[in-house]
Amino acid sequence: MKYPPSLVALIRELSRLPGIGPKSAQRLAFHLFEQPREDIERLSGALLDAKRDLHTCPVCFNITDADRCDVCSDPGRDQALICVVEEPGDVIAIERSGEYQGLYHVLHGVISPMNGVGPDKLYIKALLPRLSTAQEVILATGTTVEGEATALYLQRLLEPLGVGLSRIAYGLPVGGALEYADEVTLGRALSGRQQLHTAQPAPSRPAPAT
Amino acid sequence: MKYPPSLVALIRELSRLPGIGPKSAQRLAFHLFEQPREDIERLSGALLDAKRDLHTCPVCFNITDADRCDVCSDPGRDQALICVVEEPGDVIAIERSGEYQGLYHVLHGVISPMNGVGPDKLYIKALLPRLSTAQEVILATGTTVEGEATALYLQRLLEPLGVGLSRIAYGLPVGGALEYADEVTLGRALSGRQQLHTAQPAPSRPAPAT
Amino acid sequence: MKYPPSLVALIRELSRLPGIGPKSAQRLAFHLFEQPREDIERLSGALLDAKRDLHTCPVCFNITDADRCDVCSDPGRDQALICVVEEPGDVIAIERSGEYQGLYHVLHGVISPMNGVGPDKLYIKALLPRLSTAQEVILATGTTVEGEATALYLQRLLEPLGVGLSRIAYGLPVGGALEYADEVTLGRALSGRQQLHTAQPAPSRPAPAT
Amino acid sequence: MKYPPSLVALIRELSRLPGIGPKSAQRLAFHLFEQPREDIERLSGALLDAKRDLHTCPVCFNITDADRCDVCSDPGRDQALICVVEEPGDVIAIERSGEYQGLYHVLHGVISPMNGVGPDKLYIKALLPRLSTAQEVILATGTTVEGEATALYLQRLLEPLGVGLSRIAYGLPVGGALEYADEVTLGRALSGRQQLHTAQPAPSRPAPAT
Amino acid sequence: MRSRTANRSGIVLRRHVTPAGDIIVTLLTPQGKLKLIARGGVRGPLSSVLSLFHHVLVQVYQTPGGDLATAKQASLEGALTTLAVPERYPYAHLLSELADLLFQEGEFSEAAFELYAGGLRGVSRHADPEWVALVMSYKLLALAGFVPQTAFCALCGTPEPEHPDPHSGQMLCRPCAAQPAYSPEVLGYLRSFPRQSVRVLMEAPLSEAGRTELWRALERFVAVQVGRVQSWRVNLPQLAGA
């Protein structure tokens, strides 16, 4: 039996998506076959619209459909804080945590010589002019070897420029038991332990006027 | 931060796909954002093309882009054998096995009263006229309770019509060890054991005396 | 910190058990530490008792604590049926299925030259005298390549001796959907399909006309 | 078939062990059956020896076979630091990290009213006299709700006593990517971020003379 | 050992396979209803054990996030293999769907479990599975606290009504009614079933005509009082070969 070409083409395109193997692609194609025409057209349109409308913010390289991204154009955000992350998805992850009110800078990758990615392939140069208004740069690349290497590179690069630098905390994830943590994480959770103060006084830095 | 509407729309459409949760949809959207325009257009086009071209074969209800499906229109297939399956995906699975040369009949579901699916919701009526030219109908619905109930229903329905009926074998999957098989499967693998016949003539060399 | 030697020894012994890694062994040791003395003594005693009491049945090589195993000494079992399995655990699996009333023969392994296991390492020779009273030998080794090769070897060996031979069924496990079965299994489930006979007389009520 | 009583007893005792289901217990029993007698006797002996020799250290409630545990009796450990953990296994986990040179205090549990565990069921009272020589108590209970509640209880209890208190760091485990972290952990990793200092000066506290 | 796992024994009321190959099942257990996911389960041995109507023992893992609980392992405690037979199959669906509708998660009820399990056993074995399904459906309703009012007219309150109310499934007096009165056997059944044992009810099966009246009353009453039952939409007696 030969499969219809348009079915084969659809399965092939779907199986190019990350995390979708050939079997899932086939199941997906059959599922789409059963959906009403409007749903397929809406999905197809969403793909084209997104590709047409979205681009990176010229300031922070986050994804946006406007001149500047929503964070960069919000005067209520703390302009003195810049959080450097690897990917646009990290911005969303941090925003969802609700703990951060500053700005971002998206590198679009990590330094990885074996994949041919040096510092020049990342949006690092564009970070430098932004430092003039910043008091603290948070290095929030991942805690993988590559993320750590990228953070160390940035630390070396930015330290001489006199800006405050911090690194996202290593430690136990919430809900974790010590005996299930690996040794390296446990060691960093101990060495990075936080002093506890009685009845926290009012925070020294005024809360931003969101 | 508010996400760009076209990003939100894309994530929403992607997360409607089966097996793709909101986090995967978001990751997928960011991935698509990084791809060249042509790739997006090809995926979008494949979706529309498939929806436009594909429909069910009027004879066997398999998926096709022609008047009749590739199996139904192949005179080389054994016209006396009809294999009844639940879904179009099952046709592909059986074709991949390379063990079958007959025709198919796709029910597009199984009898499941609690989901409101009775025999009248399946393509059963259209199977009856096909029996005139068939010598054997293979009931190849799944071995779930629903698949078994559907097979039993078809058996009851087709037996008086004098056509040969068979049921796909229950047993141990290839590569299986007995101790990992569940009791029900093991019981059926034993009760359905196959007699071995000396198909090959007596071996030319005498069997070893161990 | 040095661990107490008896703790180290216990962890070492526990981690020798199959499927128990060093972390699990440690967790197990701490768990045992918290248990009352009687529980530990009961476990320790159960180990020694089992080692002292258990041996293989001289007839079928199943595990037993008696002269003959419980199956071999049960006159109610069908003496004309012998089911050949790889391991003692397979006997338990089959007994649990409740579908079998014959005798067993445990090979204690499969033929695997690359592991140095030829037919002479298995309890095959002792099977031959048992054939005089048997009408059917069921080859119920696993459906792995090794299990299949062992079954084929036994088939070649036993066929000239005129005993009935059968092989446990290959097929779909109960509860399976076709699209999740691998091709090889699906092919065998189709080629090994079972003819359906109207065992029950024609139903008293006419079949519905759907 | 009835299983030999000593086999049944062994399977029952094995299946009482945590993390070992009935199937694993059976497989374990068969495995033990195949082992030489000496191995079984060594395992059995290790169980009894461990139960006879091991008890909790009267100072820190760690497991030991001596009057005091190996940590408590080592003058090279930093006597001014006490790390409070839930279970003896946590001591081993921290020791393996190689990052800690102080003393321990093992609570043997966490506060969990729904399991009937109040502060009085834990070794908390015995911690108080130890504070006279301590400069810092590290609350290293887990980051689960129960572990956090226990840490907060201890904080409330110990703060008035004037001892320095710290909490093990929450954050990203080593090797983690931001997008896979949950929001709560990510929030704490950001709020607990560590200031980076140029070319770390010699540590203010003298390294212990291990 | 900190543990988030527990073993639960129950019958699979519902089973659904997601396109990703996860199995989602709803169990009725003596400790209440329980919804579980077996991730990737359709490709493994759980697929066989977690079949519809199987009595299973499941190792349940409660994920920290508070998401759907996960079935880690499962073993079969009992399978009623005859339930796939056309005469019995639709009634097993009906009882399971009713039980799913009537009992909520977190409601501990050994009686509900026993009644449902007994109903399935009866449907699988009894020579008259339709009658088992009728009796057990009414008994399940009663156990969940849904008993049709038979003492007074649903509209005006007149005592001892004898006519069906096609809207509510309750009963109407002659002046309020538009339909003829229930037959005496149906009237007797409706008035007595809450007080009578399953055994007594099983021993006095109704006629074909009486059952049709009872099914109709049950369908209306459940639709109005409890909720939509999909199994009704399938022509049960026709599927069962009646």
Place this chain on the structure above:
Amino acid sequence: MRSRTANRSGIVLRRHVTPAGDIIVTLLTPQGKLKLIARGGVRGPLSSVLSLFHHVLVQVYQTPGGDLATAKQASLEGALTTLAVPERYPYAHLLSELADLLFQEGEFSEAAFELYAGGLRGVSRHADPEWVALVMSYKLLALAGFVPQTAFCALCGTPEPEHPDPHSGQMLCRPCAAQPAYSPEVLGYLRSFPRQSVRVLMEAPLSEAGRTELWRALERFVAVQVGRVQSWRVNLPQLAGA
């Protein structure tokens, strides 16, 4: 998308099931040998795909810890179903064990993969599987750089030796030897096999007696030069029905 997964295509050289139900397989791929674990695999569909001698496509996940790589998914690319037949089975083992011994992890060799795959295909299909196994074993040895010395006596260096050396599997001159000379057909084979194509070698099968000499020489040579091969310990021709 950061990814630690890769797809690898190869043939299962070895397969071992741990008591915990994990499958450990060694694959020979064009990119070298690869050892993988499929956790809990024996209870799922991977058990069938990851069978001995199967040609499979595996999704490999490299765990951050640098532990054994994990097989996440696997699909069948080709199965040689006749390899379980007694006449062919032991030779498939022998070739697989030799390949496992001769090639190391991390050694990229498309030629090794093709030769081994061709050998398995030959053993599965050819009318004379024993001859296939002999030829392919010698070719695998040669490819891995192990060629028995035929030009000089292994002890004294005399040119053109014609006698077997029962210790090294190499060759001895008449004065050094304790055993009679190789037959001309065996001598011809041993002197020419490294230069000749598989096709040419296959077309000139040796006699029963010549094969026995060749097997013995191969066994000694491999034992001394490469390592212990378990398959020798099993009486191959007897198992194969010879």
